[in-house]
Amino acid sequence: MAALDYGTFEFKEILVSLDSAVLIVTINRAKQRNTFVNALADEIIQVFEAADRDDRVRVVILTAEHTAPAYCSGADISNGWNVLFRPEDDAEGESAHRDTGGQVAIAIYRCRKITIAAVNGHAVGVGATGFQLPFDFRFVWEGAKLAFPFVRRGIVPEATSSYLLPRLLGHSRANSLILSGATVPATSRLISNLYHEIIPKREDVLPVALAFAKELAANTSQLSVAYSKGLLQHPGDAIEENHLLDSRAIKLLGSGEDAADGALAFKERRNPKFSATLSKSSSPWYPWWKALDIRHRRAKL
Amino acid sequence: MAALDYGTFEFKEILVSLDSAVLIVTINRAKQRNTFVNALADEIIQVFEAADRDDRVRVVILTAEHTAPAYCSGADISNGWNVLFRPEDDAEGESAHRDTGGQVAIAIYRCRKITIAAVNGHAVGVGATGFQLPFDFRFVWEGAKLAFPFVRRGIVPEATSSYLLPRLLGHSRANSLILSGATVPATSRLISNLYHEIIPKREDVLPVALAFAKELAANTSQLSVAYSKGLLQHPGDAIEENHLLDSRAIKLLGSGEDAADGALAFKERRNPKFSATLSKSSSPWYPWWKALDIRHRRAKL
Amino acid sequence: MAALDYGTFEFKEILVSLDSAVLIVTINRAKQRNTFVNALADEIIQVFEAADRDDRVRVVILTAEHTAPAYCSGADISNGWNVLFRPEDDAEGESAHRDTGGQVAIAIYRCRKITIAAVNGHAVGVGATGFQLPFDFRFVWEGAKLAFPFVRRGIVPEATSSYLLPRLLGHSRANSLILSGATVPATSRLISNLYHEIIPKREDVLPVALAFAKELAANTSQLSVAYSKGLLQHPGDAIEENHLLDSRAIKLLGSGEDAADGALAFKERRNPKFSATLSKSSSPWYPWWKALDIRHRRAKL
Known part of the structure; x- marks a missing residue:
């Protein structure tokens, strides 16, 4: 695998490599249980926006070390929810905040290349939402425990999951998962349809996803x-x-x-x-759709 | 279980009790095969609107006696469809009628608490639509026979089922169920994804749903x-x-x-x-959505 | 089965017969592997529009000879994609072309009778899109190989499949099928929910679908x-x-x-x-919805 030169980027929370037109992005916070922090979000957004524009890249895989405690164990809320918010937003009122998980989800969703989540470990909160739902394909370890625990934490489903999950699975399963907040195995009938493939061994998830990605990169x-x-x-x-x-x-x-x-x-x-x-x-006709501008305009300079 | 005091309500068609923040509503028309009549609809609407506003209530379960001939065997049409209509609507023209099943469905759908249908018997027509589809979770007896028989009766799917069923299951299954009008078991691949859990014994449906409800009431x-x-x-x-x-x-x-x-x-x-x-x-921002006014304005005083 | 008299129609690419209110349309291009050509599309559109207006018809089945190489093996692109385009459109610019598969799909989708695809052979491209997705029910041979290979051919999903497939199956499965372009068996978990019934023997697909159709024709x-x-x-x-x-x-x-x-x-x-x-x-109220006019207006007489 060749190291990828994205100019001035210096990634700390992720590892990035290019293998035959497949960009592999590995969450590099195993010691912190691969928790979600703003620095990680920023790097994920940067790399998916770069992959979108880089003609060499045909497929992007997000994964984690298969020996890590989790694929992603969600936001680190050991010091409460303020980790999610920025003090400068508070002065701007209730509508200034932009959920970081949602910004990640939108960057992945808008990426024009094939995107694959290789979920080789447990996934909770944004690990199950922003790091899975906006992808085109999801491969998962059979033993992975998955949870959308928002109603059990006093908050709401984030990272655009209330939009994406019902579209992916239908409302019967989306309601079950989100309104119960239950932890389920990947093989549960409540969630198994989310996955393109369910893989018995944890260490095989990335190799299987990578072989699939290379075949697509070569032939699409x-x-x-x-x-x-x-x-x-x-x-x-x-x-x-x-x-x-x-x-x-x-x-x-x-x-x-x-x-x-x-x-x-x-x-x-x-x-x-x-x-x-x-x-x-590409053609000037593309994109043919309009998108809402989601930036917040600051009240003052 | 404590009897619930809802002021002036005097329910005849349903039994209502509160058990640890879980409101249990039992259809009480076993001798009439739990058929759907306007009086039953009115009481269901009243109890779900009350539960929506009652802070003590966190979960609402709708169920029937497990020894009844059915969970709900649909509208009683032994004297034709006029049972569904009100004479005063006829004078108002074709757009005055409001389907009672739909009014029930909307009251349940709008209830801001967790809602569960514990389907411990057969369900036909509005027993499969209004009494199941607007709920967040459905538990069902494995032996339940289920039917959306509208095309076989000369009418159309009601109780907002043409909106809710495709959203819950996707159009492949919704078309199969509604356009065939077939009677299927709960375990059929055509309908099984509608259910959070399928339970072997009829008498276990309510206890399993109630245990699930109490856990959610305590921890969400x-x-x-x-x-x-x-x-x-x-x-x-x-x-x-x-x-x-x-x-x-x-x-x-x-x-x-x-x-x-x-x-x-x-x-x-x-x-x-x-x-x-x-x-x-709650916040004045909630609800953030607009809803169509579905009331009919009478032409005359 | 009685031969159907549709006035001046002289079908060459299809066989048409009426059996107890069930119109059976058989693709009659086995020697050409049942490939899709404009002449076939025109006849399919004619027959579904006629069936829509013919009160005698209650169900329409599309099928193929079960001994044919395929149910439909897609467009014949052995001489490139120009087979899909008409020279006169080129003079009109980029927005003049109307995809023939989509015109077939819309004619089937708008047919007010019950529609059934009896997929008794392999199906690729428009054989999997326009000839399956707009139908109310799909019966399929267990051994059928199915593919939406567009990304592997340098084009895009056609015949309104990017609208219909996600609605039928949800986006998780629709993305998997369309963005991989994979060939899958009918029993694959990626596609099996598309089918009302999966039938072991190829020669049984039409008889099973026909018995189902006759029962519906008699009782709906x-x-x-x-x-x-x-x-x-x-x-x-x-x-x-x-x-x-x-x-x-x-x-x-x-x-x-x-x-x-x-x-x-x-x-x-x-x-x-x-x-x-x-x-x-019927009532003047029906249809109650507005539809976009999809005709192209020529720039010149």
């Missing part, structure tokens, strides 16, 4: 992935609007170099060689 | 539950809007007394002692 | 089916709006002839005899 079009994610996340409000959107995307991509080789490779029964990149080959 | 924050339900039901239209909503809720609740004890209890490895109540501790 | 109300599909597809934006919609539909249908016999049949413990038809008995 970067443009196809980005536009497909766009269609899945922003399908339009009705079947008719979706028809207009996917028609336009089909026309755009179907006329491009990756589609040409995709068809030829299919005919010649070989693997495709996709060369289109987001920086060179 | 009333405020967390209400705000979490609000986020799950009204998550906003996109991930960005959800981020603004859960950020504000985290800030509000994270600064409160329940969150303080929640963090301390976690540190001290003890159960929390939550004291915040909706009547004392 | 044409009006109930159409209005129930309307409620499931257009439930309103919130529970309150759904309450207004299903209340009005209940009032309309509950006052009609099918509901009257439905109640009487229930009382007399016999099968109902439904006689209402869409052409005679």
Whole structure:
């Protein structure tokens, strides 16, 4: 694996390496049980935003050391919830705060590359929300204990989990998990559908996810992935609007170099060689959706 | 169990008791196969609206006698559908009618406490829709036969089931159940994901649900539950809007007394002692969503 | 089975027959591996639009010969993607193209009768999207291999699949299937919930689906089916709006002839005899939803 040079970045809370177009991001806080702190959040956001723009990267995996006490054991609240808040927000009133877990979730959700969470340990709170739900695929260790314990701590589900979890699993399971706050194994019927694959041995989770990632990196079009994610996340409000959107995307991509080789490779029964990149080959039409501006404007200079 | 004093209420179609912050509502029409009539609907609406406002109540369970012919066998249509309609609505035209099952469903759905359906018998029609779908959790007897038979009776799915069922299970299962009108066992792959737990013995459904309810009543924050339900039901239209909503809720609740004890209890490895109540501790920001006014305005005085 | 007389239609790519109110549409391109071409799309659209208006038809089944190489092996791209596009669209710019798979999907989705896909063979691309997802029910052969391979071909999911698949299965499974482009068996946990029934023998898929269809044709109300599909597809934006919609539909249908016999049949413990038809008995209120106009207006005469 080659060390990745992201210019001036100096990561402390994560390890980052690039392996055949797969960027592997490893949470590096095993001694702190891989708890979630603002410094970790900042680095995760930086690396997913960089991966989004880096044409070399086709897949991003988030994982932890498989010998760590947990994949991520949530926010460190041993000194209370103030760890989540910034004093300067208090002066701005009730609507100034921006949940750090949500900022992480949105950075991952918006990343136009394939994203994979390789959950090779227990996961609680933001370890189950922001570090899992915004990903395209989740691989999990069979023995992992998972919890959304918010109602048992006096707070609410965060990191956009009240948006993402019902969309992923339906409200029957989302309500069960969030309103019970229960700790469940990955194999529980309440949560197993969240996972692309459930893996018996903890040490196998990353290797299995990495092999899956490399195969996708080699055989999928970067443009196809980005536009497909766009269609899945922003399908339009009705079947008719979706028809207009996917028609336009089909026309755009179907006329491009990756589609040409995709068809030829299919005919010649070989693997495709996709060369289109987001920086060179995307269209001004993309993104076609509007997004709410989530920045807070300070009241004073 | 203590008898509950709800002032002037005199329930005839239901039995109501309070057991350690868990309100148990039992349908009391076993001799009529627990059929759904307007008087039953009125009492269910009254008790869920009262439970919503009663700080003592943290969980509400709806159940039936486990020896009854059914949990609820639907509307009594032995004299036709007019049982559903009111003559005064006819003079008002086609848009005056308000489905009684839907009014029940909305009262349960809007209740800010944890709600549980303990389905200890067969359930048909509104017994499967209004008396199950708006709840947070459903426990069911393994032997229960369940049906949404509307297309086989010449009517349509009611009690907001065409909204709730696809959200709970996805459209693949919702279409199968509603458009076939089939009668299925609780263990059928078409419906089993609707249930938090499927219980072998009919007489065990209420005790299992009650134990679950008491544990939640003792260890969850009333405020967390209400705000979490609000986020799950009204998550906003996109991930960005959800981020603004859960950020504000985290800030509000994270600064409160329940969150303080929640963090301390976690540190001290003890159960929390939550004291915040909706009547004392909620914020004017809640509810943050708009709701359509569903009342019909009579044409004349 | 009686040959169906649809006036001037002369189908070449499909076989069509009517069997006790069940219209069976068989893809008739086994020698071309049942590939998808514009001529096939045109005939499918014609037959579903005709079935929608033909009061004799209560259920429509789409299937293939069970001895064919595939149920549908997708678009024939052996000469590239231009097979999908029309030269006259190119002059109109990027937003003129309308995906043929999507036009098929919308014709099936809008058909007010019960629709069933009897997937008795492998299905790839539009064979897995347009020829499966817009249907009410899907029956599948246990040995069928299924794939949404778009990201592996340099294009995007089409035929409104980015709208329909997440609604049917939830985003966890939809993302897995579409973003991996993997080929999976019908029994895979990634896709099995898409199917009403999974059938061991390939030759049994159509007979099982047909028996199911005949039972529904005999015992469901044409009006109930159409209005129930309307409620499931257009439930309103919130529970309150759904309450207004299903209340009005209940009032309309509950006052009609099918509901009257439905109640009487229930009382007399016999099968109902439904006689209402869409052409005679529907209401001007239906459809209650607005739909985007998806036609392209040519720039010049």
